Every structure is written in structure tokens, then in C-alpha cells.
Amino acid sequence: MIIDCHGHYTTAPGPHSAWRARQLAAFREGRPAPGYPAISDDEIRESIEQNQLRLLRERGADITIFSPRASAMAHHEGDERVSTEWARACNDLIGRVTGLFPETFIGVCQLPQSPGAPLDASVAELERCVTELGFVGCNLNPDPSGGWWTSPPLTDRYWYPIFEKMTELDVPAMVHVSASSNPVFHATGAHYINADTTAFMQLIQGDLFADFPDLRLVIPHGGGAVPYHWGRYRGLADMLGKPPLSEHVMKNVFFDTCVYHQPGIDLLCQVIDPGNILFGSEMVGAVRGIDPETGHHFDDTKRYIDAAALPDADRANIYSGNARRVYPRLDKALRERGL
Amino acid sequence: MIIDCHGHYTTAPGPHSAWRARQLAAFREGRPAPGYPAISDDEIRESIEQNQLRLLRERGADITIFSPRASAMAHHEGDERVSTEWARACNDLIGRVTGLFPETFIGVCQLPQSPGAPLDASVAELERCVTELGFVGCNLNPDPSGGWWTSPPLTDRYWYPIFEKMTELDVPAMVHVSASSNPVFHATGAHYINADTTAFMQLIQGDLFADFPDLRLVIPHGGGAVPYHWGRYRGLADMLGKPPLSEHVMKNVFFDTCVYHQPGIDLLCQVIDPGNILFGSEMVGAVRGIDPETGHHFDDTKRYIDAAALPDADRANIYSGNARRVYPRLDKALRERGL
Numbered sequence: 001m002i003i004d005c006h007g008h009y010t011t012a013p014g015p016h017s018a019w020r021a022r023q024l025a026a027f028r029e030g031r032p033a034p035g036y037p038a039i040s041d042d043e044i045r046e047s048i049e050q051n052q053l054r055l056l057r058e059r060g061a062d063i064t065i066f067s068p069r070a071s072a073m074a075h076h077e078g079d080e081r082v083s084t085e086w087a088r089a090c091n092d093l094i095g096r097v098t099g100l101f102p103e104t105f106i107g108v109c110q111l112p113q114s115p116g117a118p119l120d121a122s123v124a125e126l127e128r129c130v131t132e133l134g135f136v137g138c139n140l141n142p143d144p145s146g147g148w149w150t151s152p153p154l155t156d157r158y159w160y161p162i163f164e165k166m167t168e169l170d171v172p173a174m175v176h177v178s179a180s181s182n183p184v185f186h187a188t189g190a191h192y193i194n195a196d197t198t199a200f201m202q203l204i205q206g207d208l209f210a211d212f213p214d215l216r217l218v219i220p221h222g223g224g225a226v227p228y229h230w231g232r233y234r235g236l237a238d239m240l241g242k243p244p245l246s247e248h249v250m251k252n253v254f255f256d257t258c259v260y261h262q263p264g265i266d267l268l269c270q271v272i273d274p275g276n277i278l279f280g281s282e283m284v285g286a287v288r289g290i291d292p293e294t295g296h297h298f299d300d301t302k303r304y305i306d307a308a309a310l311p312d313a314d315r316a317n318i319y320s321g322n323a324r325r326v327y328p329r330l331d332k333a334l335r336e337r338g339l
Numbered sequence: 340m341i342i343d344c345h346g347h348y349t350t351a352p353g354p355h356s357a358w359r360a361r362q363l364a365a366f367r368e369g370r371p372a373p374g375y376p377a378i379s380d381d382e383i384r385e386s387i388e389q390n391q392l393r394l395l396r397e398r399g400a401d402i403t404i405f406s407p408r409a410s411a412m413a414h415h416e417g418d419e420r421v422s423t424e425w426a427r428a429c430n431d432l433i434g435r436v437t438g439l440f441p442e443t444f445i446g447v448c449q450l451p452q453s454p455g456a457p458l459d460a461s462v463a464e465l466e467r468c469v470t471e472l473g474f475v476g477c478n479l480n481p482d483p484s485g486g487w488w489t490s491p492p493l494t495d496r497y498w499y500p501i502f503e504k505m506t507e508l509d510v511p512a513m514v515h516v517s518a519s520s521n522p523v524f525h526a527t528g529a530h531y532i533n534a535d536t537t538a539f540m541q542l543i544q545g546d547l548f549a550d551f552p553d554l555r556l557v558i559p560h561g562g563g564a565v566p567y568h569w570g571r572y573r574g575l576a577d578m579l580g581k582p583p584l585s586e587h588v589m590k591n592v593f594f595d596t597c598v599y600h601q602p603g604i605d606l607l608c609q610v611i612d613p614g615n616i617l618f619g620s621e622m623v624g625a626v627r628g629i630d631p632e633t634g635h636h637f638d639d640t641k642r643y644i645d646a647a648a649l650p651d652a653d654r655a656n657i658y659s660g661n662a663r664r665v666y667p668r669l670d671k672a673l674r675e676r677g678l
Contacts (some may be wrong), residue, residue: 142523147488149523184481184488189540189575193564194533201528221571225532225564231600232560235626235637236528261570267606287574298574 001339002302003323003330004056006174006220006256006280007064007105009094011051013043016093020072020086027078033085044096051284053104059302061281063334065327067108067139068094071187073178076146080114084121087112091125095133103337106330107135108174111162113144115151119158123165130169136329138166140173140217142199147182147191154199155206163212172216172254172326175199188286196224200253204237204245209252216252216326218278222259222268230271246273254326256280257301257318260287262294265304274314278322279305340678341641342662342669343395345513345559345595345619346403346444348433350390352382355432359411359425366417372424383435390623392443398641400620402673404666406447406478407433410526412517415485419453423460426451430464434472442676445669446474447513450501452483454490458497462504469508475668477505479512479556481538486521486530493538494545502551511555511593511665514538527625535563539592543576543584548591555591555665557617561598561607569610585612593665595619596640596657599626601633604643613653617661618644 015037023033052064068090075083091109098107109129111122122138129135140162143149152158154175166173177195178187185191196219209215219226226233234245242248255272258280259265268277280301287298296303305318324331354376362372391403407429414422426449433446448468450461461477468474479501482488491497493514505512516534517526524530535558548554558565565572573584581587594611597619598604607616619640626637635642644657663670 149486149488149521151523153523182488184490184492184541185537186540186544186575189543189572190533190537193536193568193571194529197532197536197564198524198529201525202523204528205525222567225536225567228561228564228567228603228606229532229598229600231598231603231630231637232532232626233528234632235599235628235630236525238628239626259568259570260574261568261610263606263609264567264570267567267602270602271600287571287578289574289577291570291574293573298570 001063001320002061002279003320004061004064004281005218005278005323006258006282007052007066008069008282008285009066009097010069010284011047012069012093013039013047015039016089017072019089023082023085024077027082036089039093041096041100045100048097048101053101055283056104059300061302062104064105065108065136065323065330066094066097066105068110070139070176071179073110073139073141074146075113075141075144075178076115076181080112080117080121083114084112084125087125091129091133091135098134106333107133108137108139109135111138111140113141115145119161123161126162126165127169130171130329136327137171138173139176141177142175142195143177146178147180147185153202153206155202155208163215167212167214170328172218174218174220176220192221192286193224196221197226200224200226200233200249203249203253204233204242205240209249216254218254218256218326220256220258220280220282222257222264223255223272227255227268227271250276254278254322257305258282258299260298260301261291262304262307265301265308269308269310274310274317275322277318278326279319340402340659341400341618342659343400343403343620344557344617344662345597345621346391346405347408347621347624348405348436349408349623350386351408351432352378352386354378355428356411358428362421362424363416366421375428378432380435380439384439387436387440392440394622395443398639400641401443403444404447404475404662404669405433405436405444407449409478409515410518412449412478412480413485414452414480414483414517415454415520419451419456419460422453423451423464426464430468430472430474437473445672446472447476447478448474450477450479452480454484458500462500465501465504465510466508469510469668473672475666476510477512478515480516481514481534482516485517486519486524492541492545494541494547502554506551506553509667511557513557513559515559531560531625532563535560536565539563539565539572539588542588542592543572543581544579548588555593557593557595557665559595559597559619559621561596561603562594562611566594566607566610589615593617593661596644597621597638599637599640600630601643601646604640604647608647608649613649613656614661616657617665618658
């Protein structure tokens with residue numbers, strides 16, 4: 001079985017995105033949000049069947065852990081109320097996808113974060129999505145300001161309410177920023193990768209997993225710069241007087257395989273324990289073209305994992321075993337289906 | 340010959356750093372800076388001989404391109420006048436090191452950048468350092484705010500005066516941030532690496548080298564996350580309608596080898612044209628410990644280059660040929676010494 005831990009609904013029906021634009025316009029004008037549009041099951045089916053589902057089948061994966069479009073979370077737009085309405089709309093839409101394609105998609109939610117706002121609304125929305133919509137995790141944005149980095153580090157007590165709820169529900173978070181409103185940071189070329197690197201270093205500096213020994217965080221995009229600079233991080237942990245990374249951080253932190261060329265995946269598999277790697281593609285995402293060097297899509301990451309020098313047991317864990325361990329509610333759903 | 344393109348004077352005599360603290364205190368109190376202290380040649384000699392020079396000899400390099408301590412540039416402290424005094428003091432000290440050890444150290448200058456200030460003072464200081472102190476390049480901070488990222492991208496016309504002066508003097512810049520005043524970013528574990536990644540993506544988005552075809556930028560720390568995500572960057576350039584990276588960026592951009600483990604260096608040498616790689620260690624820098632996996636210092640990067648699967652000609656270029664091409668004033672100085 002192959003589980004893609006990193007899929008976003010980047011192909012959501014037009015009326016959904018159009019509503020967001022109208023919602024933000026209403027906010028700017030001091031009006032309440034307009035009513036959410038009717039979107040038919042057929043519209044949703046079509047948007048999935050022609051894109052994610054087609055590619056899953058072509059490429060040979062089975063299940064996608066599916067969440068709202070990351071770049072559209074845009075927690076820096078509007079205020080907490082706006083983020084709450086938008087997160088709810090996005091999560092409900094994911095809920096409809098998972099209802100229409102229950103064998104293939106399982107949900108992960110967007111949180112209604114807002115710069116400077118407490119996390120109460122995020123805690124409530126996580127609980128709603130897990131208990132009512134059957135979701136198995138959340139995307140947590142370490143920088144809801146959209147590139148201005150005004151929130152405290154992830155190890156700060158500001159974040160503890162969401163970590164407490166995650167622990168209670170036994171769901172992980174993928175640490176994933178959204179669009180950048182700072183012109184220095186290209187969203188998918190700089191902000192995403194920087195956030196991954198930044199989050200990992202915060203976890204080295206702090207001692208979050210002493211307070212939350214069961215907390216699990218997935219750092220996407222292959223862990224940002226971390227595996228490439230693994231010696232730097234091992235050395236910095238040592239200089240900071242921390243235990244080895246395998247004890248200090250890597251019992252709780254996992255990297256996905258959204259690294260879009262073979263040498264990068266080879267490095268990832270070489271330096272990171274295969275037990276900490278989850279298959280992911282973020283397909284129909286940041287990089288949609290075909291690599292002229294291979295003739296295949298950059299984000300067809302299964303090809304790289306298939307070609308990596310890995311024992312079969314490790315490859316199987318990367319493809320599904322680790323995801324079932326990190327997302328126990330996914331594992332439970334699969335077992336109920338006899339899988 | 341082995342040229343280390345990335346060395347900072349991290350071991351400068353105590354009175355130099357103490358003066359900086361007094362300068363900043365005076366600024367906060369609205370007083371002019373105190374007089375710069377007398378520092379003897381012996382103090383400087385000792386600080387170099389016991390550290391950088393000892394390690395150069397132990398590890399087997401010949402020449403270091405030497406600049407003031409990057410984390411202490413702290414362009415976000417004080418104002419433009421404070422940055423100008425501090426840059427001048429730091430650069431003069433580097434000038435004394437290169438005067439005392441002319442066979443081993445050649446200077447690269449700190450610029451008196453300040454958030455929001457124009458670059459006139461930086462242009463003047465670069466000219467002074469190159470024409471009067473014999474320096475061969477500069478360190479350019481893409482984020483003088485120290486982690487708040489308030490300056491425009493490097494491709495913005497804001498930066499053009501310094502690029503014009505660099506072109507006129509035929510000197511390159513290393514794109515190097517300083518300390519982080521934003522608690523989310525650990526300086527050497529996040530801010531440095533993020534800045535490298537960010538700068539590279541800005542260069543993809545823009546078209547800076549159409550305006551400055553002879554400009555040369557060294558992106559340190561192995562290019563941040565870029566080589567690990569080389570497929571992502573190739574794919575993003577394609578999505579943005581840019582030429583292949585080899586034409587669009589890599590005629591003008593170079594990465595150093597400050598990557599502190601063998602698999603990272605192997606990846607760097609595998610995916611980046613060896614003509615774009617400059618040997619560097621940043622030793623006595625960010626990561627000073629011994630890797631328990633190898634028994635050698637993390638930042639002894641020569642070991643990794645020696646062990647990398649590289650043709651001898653490529654290794655020679657990484658060790659010195661590329662640096663002589665990127666820093667023509669260094670090349671000229673070496674030729675004058677018959678090297």
C-alpha cells in the first residue's frame with residue numbers, strides 16, 4: 001500500500017475560491033461574509049477525478065492524506081473571524097471529497113489561525129474536524145503573518161493549547177506555512193523551505209517533546225534544508241548541549257519525500273532514519289512541470305523512492321508503515337477496511 | 340593550492356568587541372562613540388596564530404578570504420552612522436590581519452548597511468576597502484533588519500548602486516546575513532540557511548544578470564537548501580518561464596562548501612556544476628565541535644572534498660581555480676607572488 005501524506009486540494013471548484021475573494025472584499029468593506037455557494041457533488045467529483053485521482057492511479061499510489069490548499073490558507077488575510085469562516089469552508093469541502101472518495105482520500109484540516117490571535121478557534125476546529133468529519137491530522141502554520149514571522153517559536157507556550165488537543169485526539173500536525181505576503185519570499189521556492197528549516201531548528205533549541213512526548217510533527221518538503229545540512233544540525237545540537245537528534249527530536253519529527261529529484265531523495269534516505277520518512281508528493285502543487293532530464297513530472301516522487309537504494313522493509317515503511325504509525329486514526333480506518 | 344573562500348575573524352581581540360558594546364551603549368544614550376582602543380600587533384597575531392592559522396596548517400589549506408565576523412555585523416543595531424563606524428573598525432582590523440599575514444589572508448569587507456538606509460555608505464566603504472586596503476570582495480547582507488526581512492529583494496533597484504560599484508571594481512559579494520533579532524530564527528541554524536535559499540529564489544524570479552552580466556555572487560553554506568531541492572528550483576524556473584538555471588543564474592552565482600557532512604558535499608558535487616563550487620569552511624564558526632561519527636571537526640570540509648567522487652581537475656577548480664576566477668583581484672595578487 002502506498003499512502004501519500006501530503007496532498008492539497010489545489011483544484012477546488014472555482015466557486016469556492018471565488019467565495020474567498022468575496023469574503024475578503026466584504027471584510028475590507030466592513031460587511032459580513034456572503035453566503036457560501038452551492039457546489040455540486042459532480043463539480044467536486046470532476047475536480048478530483050481529472051486531477052489527483054487520475055495521477056494517483058497513473059503513478060500507482062493508493063491513498064492521499066488530503067488537506068485544503070496550503071497557499072490559500074492565507075492566515076494573514078482578514079482577522080480571526082475571517083480565518084474561522086474560511087477554515088470551516090475549506091475543511092467542509094475536504095470532508096465532502098473524503099465522503100465521495102472514502103477509499104482514496106482521508107482528511108487533514110486547515111486551522112483558523114490569525115496573527116496574534118490565541119489558538120482557541122484552532123483547537124475547536126481541530127476537534128470538530130476529527131470528531132465530526134473523520135479527519136486524522138491538521139496543518140499547523142508556524143507563521144500566520146505570511147512571511148513576517150511575528151509569532152513566537154513553536155516551542156513557546158503560545159502553541160501549547162493546540163499541542164494539548166493534538167495529543168488528546170492522537171493526531172499529528174504537518175508544519176506548513178501558507179502564502180507569503182513579504183515580497184522577499186517566493187512562497188514555494190523560499191517561504192515553504194525556510195519554514196521547514198526554521199521549525200526544525202526551533203525544535204532543536206527547545207525541549208518541546210519533554211512536555212509532549214507523544215506529539216508528532218511532520219516537516220514537509222523533505223525537511224527543508226535539514227537533511228542536506230544534517231552535520232550542521234547534529235553539530236549545533238551538540239553545541240547547544242542537547243542530546244543527539246535521534247533522542248532529542250527524531251522520536252517525534254518526520255520528513256516527507258517532497259524533494260523533486262533523485263539525488264535529493266537519495267540523500268534524504270541516506271542520512272535520515274527511514275523510520276522518520278513518510279512518502280509524499282504534494283502533487284498538483286508547487287512544481288507541476290516535466291523534468292526535461294527524466295521526461296517525468298518533477299513531483300512524481302514515487303519514481304525516486306522506487307529507485308532509491310533502500311531495503312524493501314524500509315521502502316514499505318516509507319510508503320505506508322510510518323504514515324500508519326504517525327496517523328493512528330488513518331491506521332484505524334484502514335484496519336476497519338481490512339487493510 | 341587551496342583557497343578557503345569563507346573565513347570570518349570570529350576570534351578578534353576582546354577590546355574590539357568590547358568597543359562595539361560601548362559604541363552601542365553610547366548610541367542608546369545619545370552620546371558619540373568612544374575612541375577605538377589600541378590593539379597591538381601581538382594581540383592580533385596571537386588571535387590568528389592560535390586559531391585560524393593553526394587550523395589552516397593542520398588541515399592543509401593555504402589562503403583564506405577573510406572578513407569580519409558575520410554574526411557581529413548586526414546591521415539592525417544602531418543607525419547608519421553606527422554601522423559605518425563599526426564596519427570601518429572591523430574592516431581596518433581585517434586590514435591589519437592581512438598586513439601581518441599577507442601570504443595567508445586576503446580581505447573581504449563588511450558593509451555599513453542599515454535598515455532602510457540607502458547604500459551610498461556601503462558603496463564608499465567598498466571602494467575604500469578595495470582601493471586602500473587591498474580587499475577583494477564584500478559581504479552583502481540581504482536582510483539588514485536582522486530577521487525581519489524589511490528590505491526589498493536583491494533584484495530590486497535599491498541594491499543597484501552596490502552592484503554597480505562591485506562591477507566597476509570587479510569584485511564579488513558573498514550574500515551573508517548577520518545575527519537574527521527575531522526569536523523564531525536561530526542565526527546559524529535557520530537565518531543563515533534561509534537567507535541563502537531566499538536569495539537564490541529571488542535571483543530566479545528576477546533578471547538581475549541581464550542588467551549586470553559580470554556580477555558575481557557567492558551564496559554560502561552550500562547554497563542553503565538549493566542543491567538538495569535542485570529539482571524544485573529547476574521546475575520553478577520553468578514554471579516562471581525563465582531559461583534553464585545554467586543560463587539564467589549559474590553564470591553568476593557560486594556556492595561554497597560549508598556543508599558539514601560527507602553526504603551533503605557529495606550531493607553538492609553531484610548536482611551543481613563543479614565550476615560553480617568554491618571551497619569554504621567557515622571554520623572557527625557556526626559549528627565548532629567534533630563529529631562523533633567521524634572523529635573529525637564538522638567544519639573540516641576539506642576532508643569531504645578530498646573524499647568526494649570528483650575528477651582531479653574539478654577538485655582543483657573547487658580548491659582554487661574557481662576562487663581565482665570569481666575573485667580576480669585575488670588572482671592578480673597571487674600572480675604577483677608567482678602563484
